[in-house]
Amino acid sequence: xxxxxxxxxxxxxxxxxxxxxxxxxxxxxxxxxxxxxxxxxxxxxxxxxxxxxxxxxxxxxxxxxxxxxxxxxxxxxxxxxxxxxxxxxxxxxxxxxxxxxxxxxxxxxxxxxxxxxxxxxxxxxxxxxxxxxxxxxxxxxxxxxxxxxxxxxxxxxxxxxxxxxxxxxxxxxxxxxxxxxxxxxxxxxxxxxxxxxxxxxxxxxxxxxxxxxxxxxxxxxxxxxxxxxxxxxxxxxxxxxxxxxxxxxxxxxxxxxxxxxxxxxxxxxxxxxxxxxxxxxxxxxxxxxxxxxxxxxxxxxxxxxxxxxxxxxxxxxxxxxxxxxxxxxxxxxxxxxxxxxxxxxx
Numbered sequence: 200x201x202x203x204x205x206x207x208x209x210x211x212x213x214x215x216x217x218x219x220x221x222x223x224x225x226x227x228x229x230x231x232x233x234x235x236x237x238x239x240x241x242x243x244x245x246x247x248x249x250x251x252x253x254x255x256x257x258x259x260x261x262x263x264x265x266x267x268x269x270x271x272x273x274x275x276x277x278x279x280x281x282x283x284x285x286x287x288x289x290x291x292x293x294x295x296x297x298x299x300x301x302x303x304x305x306x307x308x309x310x311x312x313x314x315x316x317x318x319x320x321x322x323x324x325x326x327x328x329x330x331x332x333x334x335x336x337x338x339x340x341x342x343x344x345x346x347x348x349x350x351x352x353x354x355x356x357x358x359x360x361x362x363x364x365x366x367x368x369x370x371x372x373x374x375x376x377x378x379x380x381x382x383x384x385x386x387x388x389x390x391x392x393x394x395x396x397x398x399x400x401x402x403x404x405x406x407x408x409x410x411x412x413x414x415x416x417x418x419x420x421x422x423x424x425x426x427x428x429x430x431x432x433x434x435x436x437x438x439x440x441x442x443x444x445x446x447x448x449x450x451x452x453x454x455x456x457x458x459x460x461x462x463x464x465x466x467x468x469x470x471x472x473x474x475x476x477x478x479x480x481x482x483x484x485x486x487x488x489x490x491x492x493x494x495x496x497x498x499x500x501x502x503x504x505x506x507x508x509x510x511x512x513x514x515x516x517x518x519x520x521x522x523x524x525x526x527x528x529x530x531x532x533x534x535x536x537x538x539x540x541x542x543x544x545x
Contacts, residue, residue: 204280204303205230206271206289210435212469213286213310215359223534224542226282231274233267233290257320264321268295275299282545285329286310288322296328304545306331308354309339310465312458331544336462337484352544355463355488357532362438363472368447376440377447379406379511381475383436384466386414391457396422398454398480401503403428405511410436410444445473449511450495452503455480463488468532471524476510476517478503492527493520 203221207214209232218228234242267290275283275298283305285291299305307329316322326332327346333354334340340351368377380402386392396418399409403424409415410430419426436444445451451470455463461483470477478495479485485496495510497503510517530536 201226201282202278202280203228203282203284204275204278206233206283206285206291208232208234208286211286211310212359212362212438213308213356213465215362216356216465217284217308219359219361220356220534220538220541221282221284224538229274229278229280231271233270236267236270260320264290264292268292271295272298275303282306284308287313287316288319288325290319290321291325292321293324293328296325300328300330304331305329306333306545308356309334309336312336312339312460314339314342315458333541333544334462335465335484336459337487338460339462350544352540353484354537354541355468355532356465356537357528357534358465358468358472360472360534363442363445363469365474366442366446368443372443373447376444378408379449380507381408381410381444381448381451383410383441383444383451385412386418388414388417392418393421394457395454396425398452398500398503399428400425401500402452402507405504405507408448442473445470445475448475449517450478450507451475452478452497452507453480455482467494468528471521471528474521474525476521476524478506478510489527492523494524495520 203226221228283299283303285307296305307326332351343351400422407428409428453466467477480497
């Protein structure tokens, strides 16, 4: 059996997504999350890197990279994989990727803008050393080509069917988790955070819940009415809980991550899989990815609330649209269809 070494965060749905795609194509998959290499004390120090002077930060980064890449090479030599598949760059350095390339195919999936990643100065060098680069953003692909990358391809992976699916909702779950409008996501401390709070603020006054982290509270001074809709998550919500929340709600406004230029947020596909209608902030790649099927699009934040109310109040229209979107994704972005595209590039 062919082997694939994944370098993915364990708490990302994309891990299950791609693991299923590789399994369906006959691969044994082993995932390594570099966070497991560090003690709780080391993780705490690492989390404060952006607040440190650059000279000190650089020294710590060098130490982190040395530790992570040594372990990567040890695991690689033991496993001897056919493919190394990496989310962003996972603290890889260029020399380690070159080492992988001698025996395996090294491929990257860009979940973030490769030109705007803080605290990882080696990331671009490592990615450009890869043999294949996939991205869900056509703009990022063009930028990578300008930098000299040759084997770059647009890729939408669909969603993890074991994490996002239709389920029957009990009266208890409906009472606990249900709402007309739901938003699940962390916040940012910079202008990205203001943009996200501004987006969420369009839905205040409705039956609306935000499930988020402490960073949301920073923005209530600008958007005080958001606070009454806010539910604090002390830790990551389990995948099963998120699926229940989505199934118990009607519409899910999905803002475009500020790092996305043309591309689409994976949460769009997760929402569709869980049977909730996404209301999607417009990005150019929507036109190509959802060609031939209707999907609600927010072209202007000022019109977002009216769009939400329209779909909330028209149950038959909303249900039909969700059904059509699910069929479209199952036909065009199934594990087998995505796998055909992905493995044809190796």
